[in-house]
Amino acid sequence: MTFSSDPASVLPSLALLSYRVRVLPMDAASMVKMPEHTVLFLDARDDLATAKTICNLIQASGLAIPIVLVLTEGGFTVVNTQWGVTDVVVNTASPAEVECRIRLASQRTADVSHSDEPSDAADVNGVIRCGELVVDTDGYTASLRSVPLDLAYKEFELLKYLVQHPGRVFTRAQLLQEVWGYDYYGGTRTVDVHVRRLRAKLGTEYDHLIGTVRNVGYRFDLPESMSPSHSTTVSDDGSDGAGH
Structure with a gap:
C-alpha cells in the first residue's frame, strides 16, 4: 500500500521473490479490497503520519491482517506498539530478509486467528x-x-x-x-x-x-x-x- 508513483521502489527486494503483489493506494477504501491470506506492506518511508492513520483504521476495522511497515532508517525512532503493526522492515532489506518477515508475519497472524476462533x-x-x-x-x-x-x-x-x-x-x-x-x-x-x-x-x-x-x-x-x-x-x- 503506497502513494508512490513507482511502487517497485518501495521495497525492491519484493519483486525478486515469487509472490503475487497487488498495489493499493493508501486510503480507507483499499481495506475492503484486500484478498484473504494477505501480508500488507505499508509504505511509511515518507509519510509516517498517514501510515499511522492507516494502521489505526485497520485495527478499528477488525481486519486480521499482518502489517509490515516499510521504513527508512530514520523512521524506526517513532514506531511503537500503538501502531499495531506485526513487523517492520527497512526498505533496503535483502530478498532473504523480506521472505523471512513474510513467513513470520503470516504465522503470527495465523496463531492469533486460531486462538480467537471460539469467539x-x-x-x-x-x-x-x-x-x-x-x-x-x-x-x-x-x-x-x-x-x-x-x-x-x-x-x-x-x-x-x-x-x-x-x-x-x-x-x-x-x-x-x-x-x-x-x-x-x-x-x-x-x-x-x-x-x-x-x-x-x-x-x-x-x-x-x-x-x-x-x-x-x-x-x-x-x-x-x-x-x-x-x-x-x-x-x-x-x-x-x-x-x-
Whole structure:
C-alpha cells in the first residue's frame, strides 16, 4: 500500500521473490479490497503520519491482517506498539530478509486467528447465536433476549449477512450488492436507512452491535461477553451445549 508513483521502489527486494503483489493506494477504501491470506506492506518511508492513520483504521476495522511497515532508517525512532503493526522492515532489506518477515508475519497472524476462533458467532443448523441475539437463517426469524424482533425482509437479510461475517467491514456498495443483488438500481443510501432501522429495533443497549467504520462502511461487532466461556451452540437435539 503506497502513494508512490513507482511502487517497485518501495521495497525492491519484493519483486525478486515469487509472490503475487497487488498495489493499493493508501486510503480507507483499499481495506475492503484486500484478498484473504494477505501480508500488507505499508509504505511509511515518507509519510509516517498517514501510515499511522492507516494502521489505526485497520485495527478499528477488525481486519486480521499482518502489517509490515516499510521504513527508512530514520523512521524506526517513532514506531511503537500503538501502531499495531506485526513487523517492520527497512526498505533496503535483502530478498532473504523480506521472505523471512513474510513467513513470520503470516504465522503470527495465523496463531492469533486460531486462538480467537471460539469467539466467533456459533452457526449450527442455521441458528447463529451472538450472546443474547439469535438469528435463525432457515426460519427467517431473529430474537433478542428471547423476544422476537419484528424485522422487514431486507432488514433481516442485512442482519443475517453481517452476523455471518462478524468483525468484517463491508462498504455500502458491497452490502448493496450482497443483500439487494446485482439487479437493484437504488443508491447506497438505502443501506444507511436499513442500518438505522436495525439499530432502532435492537435498542439502545444493543445498537452498537452494528458498528460504523468511518469512511469505510459497516461491520457486526460481537458482544463483549462472547468468549470461550460465553459462546454457545445448539446441538442436534435442540439443547444448549458448550461452544467450540
